[in-house]
Structures are given as structure tokens and as C-alpha cells.
Amino acid sequence: MNKLSVFSLLCVMSVSCTAQDIVLPTPNKTGGKPLMEAINDRRTTREFSDKDLDEQTLSDLLWAAYGFNREEMRTAPSANNKQEFTIYAVTKSGVYAYDAAANTLIQKVKGDFRAKTGGQDFVAVAPLNLVYVADLTKGGAPASDVGFISQNVYLYCASADLGTVVRGWFDKAEVKEALQLSETEEPVLTQTVGYKK
Numbered sequence: 384m385n386k387l388s389v390f391s392l393l394c395v396m397s398v399s400c401t402a403q404d405i406v407l408p409t410p411n412k413t414g415g416k417p418l419m420e421a422i423n424d425r426r427t428t429r430e431f432s433d434k435d436l437d438e439q440t441l442s443d444l445l446w447a448a449y450g451f452n453r454e455e456m457r458t459a460p461s462a463n464n465k466q467e468f469t470i471y472a473v474t475k476s477g478v479y480a481y482d483a484a485a486n487t488l489i490q491k492v493k494g495d496f497r498a499k500t501g502g503q504d505f506v507a508v509a510p511l512n513l514v515y516v517a518d519l520t521k522g523g524a525p526a527s528d529v530g531f532i533s534q535n536v537y538l539y540c541a542s543a544d545l546g547t548v549v550r551g552w553f554d555k556a557e558v559k560e561a562l563q564l565s566e567t568e569e570p571v572l573t574q575t576v577g578y579k580k
């Protein structure tokens with residue numbers, strides 16, 4: 384059965400999905416560079432090609448960032464295990480929330496809002512901008528917890544030969560509007576990912 388058929392079947396079975404949601408392929412949890420090589424290659428990139436990331440890469444990247452690697456536990460630690468973050472993926476086609484349990488990108492807004500996620504030119508060119516959004520009602524320690532997620536992305540990118548830059552330079556109000564966030568949802572940090580130019 385191809386991917387589209389599986390997706391249609393899930394929708395017919397009333398699993399929560401719409402035509403715009405993206406059911407990601409199962410993340411590949413093996414392979415990549417050995418850890419010490421990935422650490423050695425970790426660095427910031429600010430020049431990106433506009434080539435899209437395929438769904439397998441998106442799945443692997445998001446799982447590495449903040450997926451579940453044990454029962455209800457994540458690849459990134461959080462203070463008191465509050466797991467207060469949701470990763471938003473902003474692409475050419477829309478704004479999506481990463482649902483790690485369903486391994487699905489839930490479309491929140493349709494359209495290209497990449498340029499709204501930061502003040503640097505490359506944000507509108509790179510295929511993916513991640514926005515790390517904390518649910519302020521959950522507690523935790525967002526300012527420090529976000530660093531672990533971001534570093535997971537840095538290491539995945541080093542391992543997969545992708546470019547990335549974590550970014551504090553963005554307009555919070557503009558991001559909140561573009562992502563249609565509520566009062567209690569706070570964009571803490573952003574991170575651009577794509578192929579290096």
C-alpha cells in the first residue's frame with residue numbers, strides 16, 4: 384500500500400487528520416555519523432539552498448529534536464519533565480505543529496510565513512524554520528530546556544550534512560501572529576534548517 388493510500392485509510396478510519404496534515408514516515412533511528420564526528424562537525428550555517436527537505440529527513444530531524452525515545456519520554460530533557468515545548472515547522476506550504484506521538488505535522492496555518500520567523504534574509508530562502516514554542520501553563524524551565532532541543536537539531540544536522548542556525552533574532556509579536564499562538568504560548572527560540580549552499 385503506498386503512502387497516500389495509508390493516509391486515506393487513516394482518514395477514513397476517523398483518525399484525526401485533514402488533507403493538509405502530513406503523516407511522516409517512521410523516523411530512522413539508526414545510522415548517521417558516529418557521535419564524536421557529529422560533535423566535531425557541529426556548527427552554525429547562514430547560507431542555505433532553497434531545496435526542500437524530504438519527508439524522511441523531516442521525520443528523522445523532528446524525532447531527533449523532540450520525539451519520544453521511551454514511553455512518554457523525549458529525546459530532549461526538560462526541568463521536572465514538564466515537556467512544555469511544541470515544535471512548529473514553518474515551510475513554504477504552511478505552519479505545522481509537530482505531534483511527536485502521532486509522528487504527524489498538523490497544519491495550523493496555510494501559506495508561506497517563513498519570512499515572518501526572523502530578521503535575517505536566509506529565513507525566507509531555507510526550506511524549514513523551526514519555532515520552539517513553550518506552553519507557559521506547564522512550567523518547566525523554557526529558557527534552558529530549549530537549548531537541549533536546539534542542540535539535538537544541531538547534532539542531527541551535523542550528522543546528516545545539513546546546515547542550521549539557532550536564532551534569537553526574531554520579532555516575538557510577529558511570530559505569535561503568524562503562528563496564530565495564544566496568550567500562553569511563547570516562541571522562545573527559532574532555528575533554520577536546510578541544505579548548505
Ligand SMILES: Cc1cc2nc3c(=O)[nH]c(=O)nc-3n(C[C@H](O)[C@H](O)[C@H](O)COP(=O)(O)O)c2cc1C
Pocket residue numbers: 425426427428429503548549550551552553
Ligand atoms: C541563544 C542563541 C541565539 C542565537 N541567535 C542567533 C541569531 O539570531 N542569528 C544568527 O545568525 N545566529 C544566532 N546564534 C548563533 C551564534 O551566533 C553561533 O552559535 C555562534 O556564533 C557560534 O558559532 P557556532 O554555532 O558555529 O559554534 C544564536 C546562538 C544562540 C545560542
